[in-house]
Amino acid sequence: MNWNWSHVDDFMPLFWDGVELTLQALFFGTLIAFSLGLVWAIAQRSEKKWIRWPVTAVTEFIRSTPLLVQLFFLFYVVPQWGPSMSPLTTGIVGLGLHYSTYTSEVYRAGIEGVPAGQWEAATALSLSRRRTWTSVILPQAVRRVIPALGNYVIIMLKESPQMAAIGALDMLGQAQGYSQATFTYEAISVVGVAFIVIAYPASVLLRALERRLVR
């Protein structure tokens, strides 16, 4: 066993910087994934074929291709026509975009889970389309989707280290930087444990929440 705790102590200040960045990426990525996913879900329920079909095709494509390659695409290809983004921004956009295609499925299932009678009741009350969505359908769909959405927050946390591949200094990026600079290898273990320490309690809480909300 070649293990040196002093390297771990050494790495800690950098590690906390990485934690900050990971949590930033998670927060903003989640915002994008939750809001954009809802846009996809509503677009896929549209009666117009020319809206529904492209959105379905695009989300299907994004969902079947790796986040890592999408990050490379955003980081190296997009700046040729559009904005240049920092590694962190790219990571946020990539995570948000990738997981929006998953949350859209969650929303869709949630919306489809609202009993048909609710739609009919809204029609009977001659509520406008907007009122129907905002006051009748979405409030009921939200209860069903919260646990599944929470699950995607945890998954996004676990997949966020892929940002390190384009040079973001998240937990993994910091660990790599430190390891390469000092020729040590203990730092990665700290990061690995950190993920378990954050993700496991979160998933336990989530399951408790699910039992309260869904049943």
Next chain:
Amino acid sequence: MSSEFFGNWFLPGIWITLQVTFLSAALAFVIAFPIGVLRTNRLWIVRFLAGAYFEIFRSTSSLVFMYWIAFTVPPVFGISFQPMFAGVLALGITYGAYASEIVRGALAAVPPAQREAGIALNFTPFQRLRRIELPQAWPEMIPPFNNLLIELLKGTSLVSLIAVADMTFAGDLLRLVTNESAPIYTLLLVLYFVLAFVLTRGMRLLERHAKKRVGQAPEKTGLFSGMRAKSSIDVVAGTGAAK
């Protein structure tokens, strides 16, 4: 992008990606069945230990775990292995945990009367599993396995970061050599999509076959329907509870 580069790097890259996918899938499969079965065991301690494996790896970042296997394990324990081995091991262990949840859920969904019938016929527990429970649970597992296989295929792109020359690695190398990123990454994304599509078709054939064997009606499907299976046991989405 010259065709010479494509032939020299991309084609072998596709082959490596397929190799990593199938080897990891095989490893995940071999892990998932014993763990999934043990999680339905009568003894709580057995259930707890098998459950702990699932919980730990469900809370682990697969990329960090892969780095750990590739760069920390060798120096700490004084062993060395190929990067490809590290990649397959990391993916197999991680996805094996997810797959075990699918196995557990499908076994839990078999009507209890089936198990009781086995007991009445004086079957041993292993015979019950082999002759009654698994054959009935198996068709249930295939759609979520399909989803997991696509996730695994996407996950194999991570091995490029530990110097395994898969498709993504080839794309990266080509970018450095030719400085043309747009066609390279577009092609790469399309390749992943095509592979995912082909794997899904294969899984669907498997599902039809499995359903025929236990006398369930195979469903009719269109070309693109069920690229993502809708199933009651979804580990990747949802919190993995069989409804």
